[in-house]
Amino acid sequence: MGIQRTAFAARREALGFTQETFARPLKVELSTVGRWERGTLTPHPWRRPRIAELLQVTLVELDVLLNPAEAKPVARPPSATRREVMVDAALATGGIAVGHVLDTRSEEPLRYQMDHGFAAAELARVAAEKAEDTFGLAAAAYQRACALLRTSSEKDSAQTKDAEEVAVSAATALRGQDPQSVTWRGALTLIASVIAARRADDAEASERLDHADELAQWLGVDGNIGWTAFGPSNVLIHRTSVAVTLNDPRGTLATAEQLDISALSAGLNGRQAQFHLDSAWAHTQLAEDSQAVIHLLETERVAPELVRSNPNARSLIADLLARERRQQGPALRGLALRAGVAV
Numbered sequence: 001m002g003i004q005r006t007a008f009a010a011r012r013e014a015l016g017f018t019q020e021t022f023a024r025p026l027k028v029e030l031s032t033v034g035r036w037e038r039g040t041l042t043p044h045p046w047r048r049p050r051i052a053e054l055l056q057v058t059l060v061e062l063d064v065l066l067n068p069a070e071a072k073p074v075a076r077p078p079s080a081t082r083r084e085v086m087v088d089a090a091l092a093t094g095g096i097a098v099g100h101v102l103d104t105r106s107e108e109p110l111r112y113q114m115d116h117g118f119a120a121a122e123l124a125r126v127a128a129e130k131a132e133d134t135f136g137l138a139a140a141a142y143q144r145a146c147a148l149l150r151t152s153s154e155k156d157s158a159q160t161k162d163a164e165e166v167a168v169s170a171a172t173a174l175r176g177q178d179p180q181s182v183t184w185r186g187a188l189t190l191i192a193s194v195i196a197a198r199r200a201d202d203a204e205a206s207e208r209l210d211h212a213d214e215l216a217q218w219l220g221v222d223g224n225i226g227w228t229a230f231g232p233s234n235v236l237i238h239r240t241s242v243a244v245t246l247n248d249p250r251g252t253l254a255t256a257e258q259l260d261i262s263a264l265s266a267g268l269n270g271r272q273a274q275f276h277l278d279s280a281w282a283h284t285q286l287a288e289d290s291q292a293v294i295h296l297l298e299t300e301r302v303a304p305e306l307v308r309s310n311p312n313a314r315s316l317i318a319d320l321l322a323r324e325r326r327q328q329g330p331a332l333r334g335l336a337l338r339a340g341v342a343v
Contacts, residue, residue, distance in 0.1 A: 003039040008065040011055050012037075013305035016269035026050060042066060056227040056270070058139055060127050134174070138184035139226055141170030145191050149198075160195060167192040183225040186215040190230075190238045197245035205242045209235065229271060233259060237271055240278045249282035256282070273303035277313055284316050292320060293332050300335060307339050317341045 012022050012033075019033040026033075026047065035041035043051055043066070052062040127136060148163035171188035174181045193208035213235045222231030236259040243251035256279050261272055276299040283292035296317060300307045307313045317336050324332055336342035 003068055005037050005039055005065060005068060007068060008055075009037040010305075011057070011065060014270060014303065014309075015054075015056065016273065016303035016305070017054070022054065025054060036066075053227065056229075058136075058227070060136075061143070135180050135184055135226060138170055138174060138188065141166050142184075142188055142191060145170075145188070145195075149191075149195060160198060164192060164195040167195065179219060179223065180225055182215050182219055183223060183228055183230045186212045186219070186230045186235075187226075187228040189215070190235065193238060194241055194245065197242040200246065202242075202246055205246070209239055209242060212238070234271070237275055240275065244278050244281055247285075249285035252278055252282035253286075269303050270306075273299045273306045276302065277306065277310070277316075280316055281312070284319060289320055289323065289332075292316065293335070296320075296335060297331060300338070304338075307335075314339055314341050 012019075019037075020030045023030045023033045028047075032041065036043055048059060048062055052059050055062065055065070057065070127133075129137065145163040145167040148159045148166065167188045171185045171192065174185040174188075176182075189208050189212040193205045193212065196202075196205035196208060213232070216230065216232045216235045219231055222229065222233045224230075228234075236255055239255040240252050240259075243249075243255060256275065259275065261275050276295040280292045280295035280299065283289070283295065296307065296313065299313065307317075317332070317339055318341050320332055321336050321342060333342060
């Protein structure tokens with residue numbers, strides 16, 4: 001009996017793939033994906049780069065997903081891995097800030113998230129040091145910052161400060177003007193901007209966003225070096241994230257209007273879904289319920305698992321349902337039923 005790869009499965013679902021749609025670009029049978037996730041079969045090495053690309057992870061991170069037994073064992077409830085993946089998706093894609101997404105009432109999931117995230121980051125760091133890979137070290141620093149950030153619940157917590165120091169230091173260390181250096185410096189600067197917003201430092205957050213925008217404009221395209229998706233569009237997505245973090249619904253929508261979400265690569269489901277979820281939050285705050293429902297339906301279309309598993313999405317649906325006007329949002333009740341919010 002193999003070891004269940006629940007984090008692998010949750011990552012696939014968080015990006016909007018069913019087993020069937022994930023199998024298709026890999027040219028394997030649906031049952032093969034099922035066997036990978038049940039742990040009864042392991043993907044061949046030559047197939048892993050494409051799997052990593054679809055899951056938007058590095059090969060080192062994919063190795064952690066495929067070998068969960070090598071991570072430090074920690075007692076945890078069954079939903080911990082799924083929660084970790086959803087929070088990581090929010091952080092990595094510039095979605096709703098971790099403070100809005102993460103339910104911090106349970107200490108065990110947080111402990112698991114910290115240990116698992118640190119284990120993956122440490123594996124990435126060690127591998128990058130052995131290979132003398134500057135950009136691998138940058139990726140490991142980004143992952144460590146995310147692990148620290150998703151385990152912190154207070155604006156001035158020690159984990160938040162450590163996450164900020166890791167991100168800023170790693171970004172500063174990248175001096176090159178080549179596309180890879182610019183990409184990783186930009187990605188790290190974006191996560192640092194979200195952290196500044198969590199501290200309610202809107203000036204610092206804005207300055208970092210502007211710097212990231214300069215780097216993105218220099219790059220000139222929405223690239224995907226290191227599966228970061230860094231580019232002008234990603235900066236705008238992070239601007240919406242920062243506006244959400246600062247509880248600024250009008251600022252969120254003003255930024256969202258500048259972004260052509262349809263121009264993003266079809267594979268960037270998580271980023272598209274978080275854009276719609278951020279927009280739904282903003283419209284809900286402004287009592288623009290019809291628009292909020294439209295964006296939630298788009299979130300469901302792009303990444304159904306996000307709507308079912310993300311506490312923030314479910315909370316938005318519940319709020320809208322509580323003040324429902326059927327003539328304005330006739331699709332809301334069906335959405336609530338599918339998300340498990342209404343019975």
